Amino acid sequence: MKRKRGDEERKEEMEIVWQTPADPPEAQDYIFRHGRRYVRPYYFEFISHGKNRWAGKTIVDLFAQEFKGRPYDYYVSAVKCGRIQVEGKMVPISYPVKSSQKISHFVHRHEPPVTANGVSVLQEEPDVVTVCKPASVPVHPCGQYRKNTVVGILEAEHGLAPLFPVHRLDRLVSGLLIFARSASRADLFRQQIEGGMVRKQYIAKVIGEFPEKEQLVDVNINYNAREGRSTAGVSNLTQLLGQSNCSFYIE
Structure with missing residues (x-):
């Protein structure tokens, strides 16, 4: 019985949800295990609008010809089960697409885990937020990452949104990050960086004996x-x- 309860708990934890770009990351989206931060699997809505050259093509032929990264049978299955929709509704596989229609493709996202270390807010001002970024966490949504990012975690756990990155650090780098609370403030910071008014310093651990002189x-x-x-x-x-x-x- 204990094993059965454990299976049910894991199933509940990893329940797949449907989300659109309008759905912000939330604290309950994360699962912490063995020093890592995981994201509950979800289907994310990718949106496109029908182009004139798409008009008249069936919904399956359109995806098979325009998005060749997946096999034809996948798109047939996706249309039948509702992962591909037109104007928010399910359609048959023979449905002819019209120009300017909203076409949604709900794609399964299973984000890679990152360190469980939180994003520490060092200073929060009306127009600027300074945080400490842990290693392994991307700054903003990219590639396979959307919620497991500094921007996503700050919104989910600190209610800080929207944020505009003034600069970036590589995913595997930890350190200070400055976010602006508005696009205009971010542009001002970028101008200062481009003008050489801001200095960044990186600290690295090395193996061996480092030379004493610069x-x-x-x-x-x-x-x-x-x-x-x-x-x-x-x-x-x-x-x-x-x-x-x-x-x-x-x-």
Whole structure:
């Protein structure tokens, strides 16, 4: 009986919900286990509007031809069970699409877990919020992440929304983040950053003995999207690839 209750509890915890872009993240969306923050699985509504060249195509043919990342049979099943809708209603697989119609595709989202460490609010002012971002958490919705982001967690657990990132930190980097409470304030901060009026300092742990004197590294950094890694000073015999980068390192 204990095993059965445990199965029922897990089933309740992982119950799938339907959501639209208008649904904000909420505290009950998260599950904490073994030092990780999980998000309850959900179907998220991706919205598009019928283009003129789509008019007359059946709903299944439209998706199969325009969105080739999934097989034809998937779209047939999605239309039949209501994961693909037109104007908020279920339609048959032979339904001909019309121009300007709202077409919804509810896609299953199972976000990757992040650290269970919370996002600490260090200072909150009428137009600016400063927080401490933990490592492994993206700043804003991207890729597979929507709720497991700094923006999502701040809205769900602190009621802070809307927020406009002034700058970003990579997902695996922890540190201070500044958010503006308005788009105009964010633009002002960005102008100050571009004008060199703001200085950022990164602290890193290294293996081995670091030189005592200040070190200058002036090489190009080239990011290879296919391999998902960056290299320094890569050349193709005629020119140096990547973006210029000049960094000072001190112990």
